[in-house]
Amino acid sequence: MKVAIVGATGYGGIELIRLLRQHRHVTEISVFSSTQAEAPLTETYPHLQDVYKGILQPLDTEKLANEYDVVFLSAPPGVAATLAGDLLKGTASIVDLSGDFRIKEPSVYEAWYGREAADATITGQAVYGLSEWNEETIKKAKIVANPGCYPTAILLGLAPAVKNNGIDMTSVIIDAKTGTTGAGKNPSPMTHFSELNESMKIYKVNEHKHTPEIEQQLFEWNEDAGAVTFTPHLVPMSRGIMATMYATCTSDSSAKAWLDVYKAAYEAHPFVRVRENGFPATKEVYGSNYCDIFLDYDARTNRLTIVSVIDNLVKGAAGQAIQNVNLMKAFKKTEGLESFPIYP
Ligand SMILES: NC(=O)C1=CN([C@@H]2O[C@H](COP(=O)(O)OP(=O)(O)OC[C@H]3O[C@@H](n4cnc5c(N)ncnc54)[C@H](OP(=O)(O)O)[C@@H]3O)[C@@H](O)[C@H]2O)C=CC1
């Protein structure tokens, strides 16, 4: 399989290269850049010396559409919306890592992203790539909208409870923490070392663009779902997301009963590990495609506390993108994604 990466000079792009190099069906990885064409990727990333010799190519939609089996779009919002129309005329399958095609209602996209929505016919055609829960539609997709990093951790953590009708949907509160690679490779005042080191920041309270993406999927699973409170925080680490979800149960329950529900839901899914005992840490999934989940039930408050952790660049971006390609191309689910967490 020949694959192309648009945005290969970014963090999502080089994570795709790291994983695709160990994918047994990948015969060629070509890299494309809007600003650095003709330069070897090692000029930007010397750690790839002797590992990846690709030269960055200028964006050429005709070539991308017809000379590759899969095109990964790993560029900022708006780029996929511009390129996808031409790309879809060709033979390549497309996986977009940005948010351009995730939100089905254009006015909702425009309100939260503050930019014009993509062509509605393309958004309508794009399949939401939450791998574990949309397997059958992903298998048939020509274009996949890869989920956001926060929604991946949050939705995997909430899904069994939400689909089980066991929680009051109006009670859901989501508190999440992320590392700095979530913001991409360009530094900003928010991610500056001396601003963030030995500190943590709350940001985009009640206005994060992942909120409608979370609400859209929750509503698809359970029509009682409405607006959720989602509060993101930036913490001083490079990779990782920890999402902590609180929800009131509709009847008395127990942690054991809920864990059984979660274990049954993810039994057939190798990348979601429902813990036997104890809450997971982000380091325990670092560099891997795992999402680790654990929960507790408080009989005093009748509330569930669910914790879900991922590596934002793997399960939250490049790893899930490859997991979706494995579904689209009928490869083994775990192909290219078998490396286990780097610990400690
Ligand atoms: N980082 C993360 O944890 C996650 C990121 N995402 C999403 O994935 C996408 C990539 O993120 P990330 O790699 O972190 O971002 P980066 O900022 O690290 O990289 C983005 C890359 O996009 C390329 N680019 C910029 N403008 C254009 C353009 N007009 N046309 C084509 N390419 C362009 C740039 O490469 P060049 O200048 O060489 O063209 C740049 O290296 C984003 O949409 C992001 O929101 C999704 C989930 C998680």
Ligand SMILES: CC(=O)N[C@@H](CCC(=O)OP(=O)(O)O)C(=O)O
């Ligand atoms: C630290 C930080 O800034 N993280 C980013 C992660 C969002 C992201 O990656 O965007 P998409 O997945 O929607 O493309 C943020 O909170 O906006």
